[in-house]
Amino acid sequence: MTQHYWLFKSEPNTFSIDDLARSPNQTAPWDGVRNYQARNTLRDNIQIGDEVFFYHSSCAVPAIVGIMEVVKAGYPEKTPPWFCVDVKLKEKLTKPIPLALIKQNPQLADLILVRKGNRLSIMPITAKQWHLLLKETV
DNA sequence: GCCAACGTTGGC
């Protein structure tokens, strides 16, 4: 299977990258997603080995703060009809990528994250976008 | 705290 790239949002007040870093084996279920489009992505499209940006939303400096790997594909939460995946922290960025910086890059204008009014908490990233974003952290 | 944008709910 082709490897895919994603971005997951979380409010650091609820679940931060440091919470994930403190989890056993730095692994935790990515649960609590209550949106059908995001649910379908979790259930149908996210595979083991996929790479995921960890994004902090609704905070002082909204930013991509780390990189995770999917270690368990979509499975049902205890509360139907919601689904989750398991993620493992690969890297906490020493230099996070703020939303404000991402918005300045015209090559990233198509990112769902920066599209007006977007509220998706689980979104796809193209390989090209992934690598453009990684350059921003240098 | 404000508010725009979006998703969901529920009456009809």
Add this chain to the structure above:
DNA sequence: GCCAACGTTGGC
């Protein structure tokens, strides 16, 4: 199925 009302998200 329509759509107004309401609740939530999330940047600023």
